[in-house]
Amino acid sequence: MMPILALSSFVDALQSVLSGTARGCGWQKIGALINLGSYYVVGIPLAVIFAFVLSIGGKGLWLGIICALVVQVICLLIITLRTDWEEEFCDAFFSKFLSYYHQAKKATDRVYHSRIPENILS
Numbered sequence: 086m087m088p089i090l091a092l093s094s095f096v097d098a099l100q101s102v103l104s105g106t107a108r109g110c111g112w113q114k115i116g117a118l119i120n121l122g123s124y125y126v127v128g129i130p131l132a133v134i135f136a137f138v139l140s141i142g143g144k145g146l147w148l149g150i151i152c153a154l155v156v157q158v159i160c161l162l163i164i165t166l167r168t169d170w171e172e173e174f175c176d177a178f179f180s181k182f183l184s185y186y187h188q189a190k191k192a193t194d195r196v197y198h199s200r201i202p203e204n205i206l207s
Contacts, residue, residue: 089148093151103161104120116161119160119161120157123154131152132145133149135148
């Protein structure tokens, strides 16, 4: 059972890194769909087959979860490797730059172009 748990931990670590990459790029919907698909379409049916049909027991349940993790890693790895990272960088950089520029412009307008209401002055 320990080798199965060790394999599960290793594959789960890979999945965590790739899921974090997907979330960081703003692909939450894609990550959620891959997660749901891998567990509900692959993991749970295989866990039931391994554990109850093939009578492997608890090891079969873990093997089903490992299969789901492997499917998830493969899907996320394909997406990650096919990504144009220069384009992702430019999108992130310019959206942040424009956000900061817009905030600075609003603050500058407030400081230099605001008017004090006359009723406060008298």
